[in-house]
Amino acid sequence: MINIKADAAVSAFGNCEDVMDYSQLKRFAAAARSGLMSGNDEETAYYGFMRLCALAFVSYDSIREIMEEPQELRIAAFKEKCRQLSAVYGGIFLQHSELPVPEQLFDEDGAAARLTALPREIFRMEGALGWAHQGFNSPYREEIAVGLKNSKRLEAEKIAAATQLFTPMWIVRYMVQNTLCRYLEAHGYDISRGELSFGDGEPSAEKLPPEEITFMDPCMGSGNVLIYAFDVFMELYRRCGYTDKTAAESILRYNLFGLELDERACALAETALRRKAAVFGAEAEPMVYELSGADPVLGSLADSGDLIAKGGKSAVIGRLLQKKYTVIVTNPPYLGRPAMNKELSDHVRRRFADYGADLFSVFMARCMDMCADDGQLGFLAPATWLFLQSYEKLRLRIYSEYELQTLIHFEYSAFEDATVPLCTFTMGSPRKNTVGTYLRLAELKGDMEKQRQMVLSVLSGENMEYRFEADTEDFLTIPSAPAAYWLGRKLLRAFSGQTLGEIIHVREGLITGDNDRFLRRWYEVSSEKTASAAGEKKKWYWLNKGGDYRKWYGNRDYVVNWENDGYEIKNFRDCRGKLRSRPQGLAYNFRPSVSWSQITSGKLSVRFFDDSFMFNVAGTSAFPNDEKELLYILGLLNSKAVTELSAVLNPTMNMNPGDIARLPVPPRPEDMGEYEDLIRENVAICREDWDSFETSDGFERHPLI
Template identity: 40%
Template structure:
């Protein structure tokens, strides 16, 4: 109740402003809070079939809904109706060219679908836009309301409770304009909830006969797991839905119905209706798809088989699926995590979209703006045509404060298209950058650098390091271990030392620090990592991954996998083992490594990395794609050496360094003011490896 009172905007309750739909969605999301937290945060493993609705149900903020529908359905209409006044009612239509399309399509034949409709928010706003279209065409509001819910709007959902709310919301919209809308014989909505067909009786299957029996059985089999797969069920052929329905309706059932024939018949007829909706082409598809990558075995197998190139997450399957669900020239709108724009997992999806479809518009939100999900969000609209112009992009990364702030900044950009966070660019530029990131803000000069520069991976080889599978067991802070068991000497690594010593320096990344430092950890690599290499599950499977071992103990350029948004690198002297959180790149050319450290600590690299991957997870592949313009100047080399030396000296002035000797300030205190502690401890224990105050429990 506290969240209901404090967290929801008062306007969401205001029925004169569409608030009845807002409040239905928010209430349902709060109702799902505990099941959602259990499925996503507590179980930790794959999300089971029954948990998917709770794990993936997120209410779509009103202004995002309006953006998606205005720039898909609204734009689709404006392209076909040059003199329409609808534009004045589309508050979130982004600036951009409206390409005129010659079309004789009847308004009653326009189809709009949300195939993960939740509580129906998108469909309800689409209803309002359709009402304005019908008014322009001279329809009465009574006739328009019935035509919209029966001819124009389609919705699918796996969650029965969400489906019921969507059905209710649409019925209330129709009733708002037509008092007879609630009479069952007057209106039939095209919104449906998926049901499994595993309850269809064997007797019903045996009763199927004739030319279409096998097709019906194939559809029944496809829907065996429909409550989990939902709208991603894939049809490999075209079916004659009318004939299939007639065949099912002709099956005789009797009053006793001891074999459940009536119930089976009802289920199959509903499944055929849903299957026909799924196989129909639409003018517009808009959805907030489920975000899910913790697949159970059945889901994982199905997705890998049918959507292998787009299987990183359910939302990426929907991105691919829905743009192909619409007709040529149609639009698909989405709200999804924005990782698909940058990271390697979704590179095939990006390549497909950039090569075959058009990114009509996109809004990238501030990293933590959408408080309802722990993922950074974007919303965008694709057009089902090859790229033929500039897209419109809005970058809201700099504006913190939640979704209301994001909304206000979008409206500012619409009012003033010359604002500096609105971009117009051709997506063909994305292919010029390795991995085709959707880096719409990249300047012409930067794109040119990618074209002519040498990828850094050709100069230094980026590699991931050791994955122990249990850091609590195999890693220690260096001062937690007795010194005699650690190999501190970078130049003395040998087979005998590896057998003798137990602990070796380990590069685990660490906090933001340039040039040098973060020598914090040691790893148990005794006898060439025997214990780690043989660390197995109870079933006997090796858990650890001691990968790229040929690069262990070599000097390197290193950077932390998790960043604060600012890319920074350090020179790592030889003698360490890289861990997965401490990425490293290697070269046999020492001078080249030092130059790389110098170049990559410049401000320009922040701009480059923001193009390649603006998330907080910096990958080895991103590093390897940084363009380098080579020259023979020693200026970079000399500056880098100087900065590394300064940073090393700075690192050694703190107690975390194993080369720490004395606080610099103590060197300037007169002898007669020095404490007994300084004489008895510091002067007699100049090496930090011998200062006993750090020995907490002395792990061997």
């Protein structure tokens, strides 16, 4: 047996991993890929490089010893060292060991030499293999991403590479501390909750033996979630009086379970977990399984019965998928429905239809299916599930079956490797307390290290403006039940009242089918041919076409060809005779309205239009019944409160008629005199500003003259 010093194990309870700069390791891995791909196939290059990194991970000095050998003996020495280590660490040392070692790996300026120039501390960190793996694969992942942008569906063999995203260790700690540690504390164990704990769990009468507490990561990647959970279980067993060796063996045999579609990442997870156990003299085999052999497309989403029927290793995986787990923590893959290949898309439609907007929401539903009745769940996932209507059924299931206990909402661009806004959150079953704690960092500019520092600050009692408490019961008052945790109870409960769509008509307008053909700027056509009111026998009519962010008045730029009551547009067809235009909302043309741009800059801005205007789909409009109602609605929709509420109903750049129609409207006060005067004044000020530019039809002279 190969001896390993106890100090080689770095406890994830420490903070050193958070501040370690992994960017140089990722750059090193990407550069190594470029060099090793010269004269080698991708598989040979990958396994040569990752075995080198794994050697640094478990026996750093061995690389220096190999480099001291004559160059012609280095590859043989490397292969022999990997053979020896495979008996203890398996995984990456054992997988495809028949592959040749790239000759340039141990050149004087090769990857091994450059590796030894990196800070040694990098390879003492638990996440080193995962970062190296992601760095090596990043060029390939970027290539796949380009294909997805070009609307290509993802082939089975590319799913793993395209959807893998390494979870920073501090987020791992947050998830595990607020699921596993919370569970243990609630069940009577004296356990360290850690610096990222949000609070205490409710005590429970039942105290299970440590061996009966199960922890699953069904999308484990290189295993960093399981690695940290190992440390928590080690503390648990020690407090229960177990020896370190027995504890380590029990953890791998009874407590930790992992599944992964990528055989390479799974091999790294196995090696990392074996390293953890080897520190304590234990040699148990980790219960981690790669899924490509069982089902290379569906992975953890496969039907357990189908896998069991296959027998062998597939049956083992099938039985794992049938089990209920005490704690499930994972960073699921992110992949929209349009990018799914046919087999995956059909399976999602058949088995997870209510949650099929994205692969991550499918996995969330799968994890809920696998969670024990009193279990805990933790996720790192796109924040879109909090708000978008396509995830409504997922939200409703969570609100009805689970306590949404904690959540951290990150700034959009904080996570360098993700192209979507992310959040991490934990929840527990059964549903008892509906009030959760939320940290809103969405406006906090900065990378993940800045986000981490702010989380620690808030949890220590500072910067409490980022901390919110909300009751999921209040979310149910909002149409489609978005998790608008930051609004406060008063604003949330405003949604229980009357909506705008119940008071006035909200409509989409004309679609011409070819704006270049039918629309002009007002100054591009003769004023003699431009109508100033409905019913005039003219060719051009004023058109509200949306436009830039502008409140109260403005964006009066366009006219539309509506000659002969729009005959040409109404009969505009393609070569097959199909109508290209959509002459909708015509009954609402030439009526006073309040209007907003369907495509916004991110915030709602509403303008007044008089009865000389038509409107198209980009200038979506609402039509009050009289002037008093128009002024009231115009002022209300331009208020700060409605700006917040509209962002909840649709957090994207699009503001659809249905979103505005669902806005709550408080009863109109009887005395509106002062309010109406202020609205008229705002309109007048903005009209004067609009007319001060030559592009306005109301322009008379420049304000500085």
